[in-house]
Amino acid sequence: MSVFSSKxxxxxxxxxxxxALGIPLFFNENTFYVNKISTMLILxxxxxxLDYLVGRTGLITLGHAMFYGLGGYLFAIxxxxxxxxNFWLYTFYVMAASGVIALIVGFIVLRTSGIYMIMxxxxxxxxxxxxxxxxxxxxxxxxxxxxxxxxxxxxxxxxLDLDNENHxxxxxxxxxxxxxxxxxxxxxSRFGRVIDAIKxxxxxxTALGYNIFHFRLVxxxxxxxxxxxxxxxxxxxxxxxxxxxxSWEVSASALVMAILGGLGxxxxxxxxxxxYESLHYGIEHMTQYWMFWMGSLIILMVLLLKSGIAGLxxxxxxxxxx
Numbered sequence: 001m002s003v004f005s006s007k008x009x010x011x012x013x014x015x016x017x018x019x020a021l022g023i024p025l026f027f028n029e030n031t032f033y034v035n036k037i038s039t040m041l042i043l044x045x046x047x048x049x050l051d052y053l054v055g056r057t058g059l060i061t062l063g064h065a066m067f068y069g070l071g072g073y074l075f076a077i078x079x080x081x082x083x084x085x086n087f088w089l090y091t092f093y094v095m096a097a098s099g100v101i102a103l104i105v106g107f108i109v110l111r112t113s114g115i116y117m118i119m120x121x122x123x124x125x126x127x128x129x130x131x132x133x134x135x136x137x138x139x140x141x142x143x144x145x146x147x148x149x150x151x152x153x154x155x156x157x158x159x160l161d162l163d164n165e166n167h168x169x170x171x172x173x174x175x176x177x178x179x180x181x182x183x184x185x186x187x188x189s190r191f192g193r194v195i196d197a198i199k200x201x202x203x204x205x206t207a208l209g210y211n212i213f214h215f216r217l218v219x220x221x222x223x224x225x226x227x228x229x230x231x232x233x234x235x236x237x238x239x240x241x242x243x244x245x246x247s248w249e250v251s252a253s254a255l256v257m258a259i260l261g262g263l264g265x266x267x268x269x270x271x272x273x274x275x276y277e278s279l280h281y282g283i284e285h286m287t288q289y290w291m292f293w294m295g296s297l298i299i300l301m302v303l304l305l306k307s308g309i310a311g312l313x314x315x316x317x318x319x320x321x322x
Contacts, residue, residue: 003184008310008317009267013180016270020173024166031165035237038165040277041172042233045179047257048269049226052183054255055264056192057219058199059110063121065250066105066128067224070098071231072241073132076144087150087162091229098228099221106220110213122248133243143242146235162236172233176270179226183266186222195219260301262308271309 004010020041027033050064074094079085109120132138139145149162152171160167186192198205198212205212235241244250253276261272279297283290305312 003181003188005184005265006314006317008314009265011317012271012310012313013267017173017177024169034165034169036277036281038169038172038237039234040273041169041176042230042237043254043257043277044176044270044273045233046227046230047254047261047273048176048179048183048266049223049230050251050254051258051261051263051266051269052187052226053219053223054258056187056199056266057195057216057223059216059220060114060118061109061121062118062248062251062255063109063123063125064224064227064254065246065248066121066125067098067102067227068231068234068250069128069132069241069243069246070101071228071233072235072245073138073144074098074228075232075235076146076241077138079146082147084148085150087152088154090150091232094232095225095229099225102221102224103217105224106217110216110220122251125246125248125251129243129246129248132246139242141243143240145240147239149236149239168237172237175229175233179229180266180270182226187266191215191218256298260298260305260308262310265308265310268308268310271313275309 002010004013020037023037024034046064046068050061053059053061053064071094074097075090078090078093078097105124109117109124112120132143133141152158152160152162160171162168162171187195194205194210194215197208198210198215202212231241231245234245257272257276258269259272260276261270262268276298279294280290283294283297287293301309307314
C-alpha cells in the first residue's frame with residue numbers, strides 16, 4: 001500500500017527529505033539557519049496536525065494552539081527541577097497527558113459544529129491562555145524555563161545530544177517524517193476512509209451505522225496529541241514555554257499555512273510553513289511595512305491557488321490524486 005496520494009506528492013516528499021538531510025552540512029557552522037529551519041520543521045508538525053483535523057476530518061478550530069502550548073507546559077511542569085530526564089519517556093508522558101486532556105475537551109467541543117465549534121474552541125484556548133498568563137505559579141507571561149535538555153539514551157546508548165543544534169535538527173526532521181507517515185497510513189486505513197466519508201456526507205455515514213462522534217473524537221485526540229508534541233519540541237529548542245504559544249494568533253497563522261499549502265493534502269502543511277516563514281523572514285528584513293506586503297501576498301496566493309501550493313505542484317508534475 002502506497003502512502004502517496006499523487007505523483008506530485010511522491011516527488012515532493014522524496015526531494016524535500018533528501019535536501020533536508022544535507023541542510024546542516026550545507027550551512028556548516030552557521031547555526032542560525034539550522035535553528036531557523038528546525039523551527040520550521042516543528043511548525044510543520046503543528047500545521048500537519050491541524051490539517052489532519054480541518055482538511056481531512058472537516059472540523060474547523062481556532063483553538064489548536066492550546067495543545068501546542070500545553071505540550072511545552074506539561075513537560076516543564078512534569079520534570080524535576082535541575083534534573084536530566086529521558087526524552088523518549090517524557091515524550092510518552094506529554095503525549096499521553098495531552099491525549100487525555102484532548103479527550104475531555106473533545107467531548108465538549110464536538111457536541112457543536114461549524115461556527116459554534118470555532119467559537120467554543122477559541123473560547124477554551126483563550127481561557128487556558130489567561131489561566132497561565134495570570135498564574136504566578138507558572139511564571140505568568142514570562143512562562144517557565146527549561147534549564148536542562150533531556151538525554152536520548154535507549155538501553156544505555158545515547159544517539160543524539162539535544163544541546164547540539166545539528167542533532168536537534170535531525171530529531172525534528174525524524175519527527176516530521178514519522179508524523180507524515182503516521183497521518184498518511186492512518187488516512188489510508190479503514191479508519192481514514194470512514195473519516196473521509198464522514199467529512200463528505202455525515203448523514204450517509206450515520207445511515208451506514210458509523211458513530212461519527214466517536215470517529216471525530218479519535219481524530220481530535222490524535223491531532224491534538226501531535227500538536228502537543230510539536231509544542232514540546234519547540235520548548236526544548238528555545239528552553240522556555242509561555243502563554244503566547246496558546247494565543248489565537250498562533251492558531252490562525254497555522255490555519256493560514258495549512259490553506260496556503262493545500263488543505264487536506266497533509267504534505268501541503270510542509271509547503272505552507274516553509275513558504276509562509278520564508279516570506280515572513282524575507283519581507284520583514286526588507287521594509288518596515290512588511291505586514292502590509294506579507295498580508296497582500298498571502299491574499300493573492302490564496303485567491304490564485306485554489307488548491308494551494310500542493311495543487312500547483314500537482315498541476316506541474318501531473319498525476320491524479322488518489
